[in-house]
Amino acid sequence: MELLRITQEHPYLGIIQPWYEVSFPPEERREFAQLRQLLGCSEMYMNVLLEEQRPVGFIIYWRWDDLLYIEHFAIDPELRGKQVGQKVLPLIINLGSRYMILEVELPNDPVSQSRIRFYERAGFVLNQFEYLQPPYRLDGIGVPMKLMSMPAIADIAMFDRLSSFLKENVYERFYQADSTYKPIG
Secondary structure (H helix, E strand, O other), X not given: OEEEEEOOOOOOHHHHHHHHHHHOOHHHOOOHHHHHHOOOOOOEEEEEEEEOOEEEEEEEEEEOOOEEEEXXXXXXXXHOOOOOHHHHHHHHHOOOOOEEEEEEEOOOOHHHHHHHHHHHHOXXXXXXXXXXXXXXXXXXXXXXXXXXXXXXXXXXXXXXXXXXXXXXXXXXXXXXXXXXXXXOO
């Protein structure tokens, strides 16, 4: 498994876009055109997942000194259930960080529960603190979710600090009044 970072327009974006749009509901993702505008952002890593030189999925994460935040991770729908995803997480975990965080839907149905178990097998812990995913658009509404992390977040003060950091640096940082993104640079 290989991760190929995309930092500018690339033919793989045409493959990633439908996977992105089918894997995440609109309230849980950016518009793909807006995501393209972020390709040059130094903290954001959009990676196509290659297996034997063939795209099999993608992972988008953000990286700072003490925090790695996995924003979106999806496998080609035709390859789901074939253990492709479990080959990717060790590559990300080996990057190392004081905290690794990702958002998951509330465990209210078998699919969400299965997704949580997938991340738990990789070493992530489901934190029990209340969390509202910030909206991706200025006029949007937040989505109740849970944060999973490695290691577990010990207390509400650290949880609030980390979730506020994500809100400011992944979501609100790119808002504009017309719901488009500020250019990077």
